[in-house]
Amino acid sequence: MISYGKQSIDSRDIEAVVSVLKGDWLTQGPYVENFENDLKNYFGSKYSCAVANGTAALHLAGLALGWESGDIIVTSPITFLASANSIIYSDGTPDFVDIDSSSFTIDPNLLEEKLIAYNSKGQKIKAVIGIDFAGHPCDWKSLNYLSKKYNFQLINDNCHALGAAYNNDITYAAKYADIVIQSFHPVKHITTGEGGSVLTNNIEIIEEVELYRTHGMTKDRSRLEKNDGPWYYEMHKVGFNYRLTDFQAALGSSQLKKLDKFVKKRTNIANFYDEFFLQFENIYSPQRDNSINHSFHLYPLKINFEKFSISKSEFFRQLRTEGINLQVHYIPVHLQPFYKKNFKFNKGDFPISENFYEQEISLPIFPDLSEDDLKFVCNKIKNILFE
Numbered sequence: 475m476i477s478y479g480k481q482s483i484d485s486r487d488i489e490a491v492v493s494v495l496k497g498d499w500l501t502q503g504p505y506v507e508n509f510e511n512d513l514k515n516y517f518g519s520k521y522s523c524a525v526a527n528g529t530a531a532l533h534l535a536g537l538a539l540g541w542e543s544g545d546i547i548v549t550s551p552i553t554f555l556a557s558a559n560s561i562i563y564s565d566g567t568p569d570f571v572d573i574d575s576s577s578f579t580i581d582p583n584l585l586e587e588k589l590i591a592y593n594s595k596g597q598k599i600k601a602v603i604g605i606d607f608a609g610h611p612c613d614w615k616s617l618n619y620l621s622k623k624y625n626f627q628l629i630n631d632n633c634h635a636l637g638a639a640y641n642n643d644i645t646y647a648a649k650y651a652d653i654v655i656q657s658f659h660p661v662k663h664i665t666t667g668e669g670g671s672v673l674t675n676n677i678e679i680i681e682e683v684e685l686y687r688t689h690g691m692t693k694d695r696s697r698l699e700k701n702d703g704p705w706y707y708e709m710h711k712v713g714f715n716y717r718l719t720d721f722q723a724a725l726g727s728s729q730l731k732k733l734d735k736f737v738k739k740r741t742n743i744a745n746f747y748d749e750f751f752l753q754f755e756n757i758y759s760p761q762r763d764n765s766i767n768h769s770f771h772l773y774p775l776k777i778n779f780e781k782f783s784i785s786k787s788e789f790f791r792q793l794r795t796e797g798i799n800l801q802v803h804y805i806p807v808h809l810q811p812f813y814k815k816n817f818k819f820n821k822g823d824f825p826i827s828e829n830f831y832e833q834e835i836s837l838p839i840f841p842d843l844s845e846d847d848l849k850f851v852c853n854k855i856k857n858i859l860f861e
């Protein structure tokens with residue numbers, strides 16, 4: 475079965491993990507610190523904190539930013555559930571802003587309309603979570619400008635965009651957002667099994683993130699109310715156990731060395747798809763703005779199924795019987811029963827996202843996808859659509 479995404483593990487990755495397993499230390503230790511340094515160096519942030527997964531990173535981001543009950547926090551509907559769920563963890567009030575129809579990332583103009591609408595009711599948006607969807611960075615200049623003009627916190631859910639560039643800069647993420655969160659789930663660009671990270675240039679934010687990562691415990695002398703001895707620690711806030719293990723971190727450092735190569739392979743696959751689908755009407759490859767380098771976590775192809783004699787679900791079923799397991803990214807979050815029921819969202823609220831959902835399919839894209847498989851996928855899609 476060819477899936478839409480898959481990890482790429484080689485013998486050096488395996489050796490890196492095995493060498494840690496043979497040592498004395500398994501959970502968070504020196505390899506986590508190394509991995510955090512590697513992340514800082516690669517992504518150009520002042521600070522980094524490795525955590526158990528991307529969802530934990532989002533949770534910690536909200537805690538570190540002091541989100542409270544009733545705070546209005548905005549994201550776009552075309553994202554994984556965790557981006558929006560992180561708002562609920564802090565008992566915040568989620569709202570959405572529709573995507574731009576060519577970048578599929580949050581539309582800054584619609585965001586400003588929403589900011590103005592809240593302001594006119596005497597309300598305020600506390601924070602905005604931008605999703606670098608599929609590997610296409612958001613319009614971070616505009617989002618950053620708005621964050622200063624309207625005074626809100628800015629989070630980059632960067633899970634799809636490791637290795638992407640914005641104005642030729644692969645260190646853009648922590649420059650424009652207060653907090654960047656990443657995931658190292660096996661379908662993402664690099665993997666640690668489960669895993670994630672928080673990046674920031676703000677020391678107060680990283681100190682909070684580190685505190686909440688381990689039960690809200692501190693041994694930092696400058697923070698202690700008193701000091702009974704070398705064993706002494708204090709708890710000031712309720713935190714969690716969101717640590718990464720040392721053997722996962724060793725895998726992460728090994729994988730990060732290959733990120734540039736992985737992005738290149740993904741880009742080659744995307745170029746192949748671009749060229750293949752160019753010949754067909756009513757099929758649309760993802761756009762790439764000149765200002766960005768797409769890192770292609772996903773290849774979101776849009777097919778206007780109304781113009782074909784086959785439905786999207788039948789198309790999916792047929793590809794599955796051929797051994798091709800596509801996905802759809804994503805079902806708009808505001809249409810999930812939980813969000814409809816608790817926050818009164820409805821079909822029609824975010825039409826660009828809803829239309830995107832009708833048309834989008836995510837084609838297989840990962841470094842180890844062979845050229846034969848790539849051609850097989852393209853030809854099956856063509857046959858099923860045009861038979």
Ligand SMILES: *Cc1c(COP(=O)(O)O)cnc(C)c1O
Nearest residue numbers: 527528529554556557633657659
């Ligand atoms: C994968 C992903 C997450 C969550 O990451 P996990 O490591 O699976 O918890 C959050 N947001 C987006 C956009 C993602 O793709």
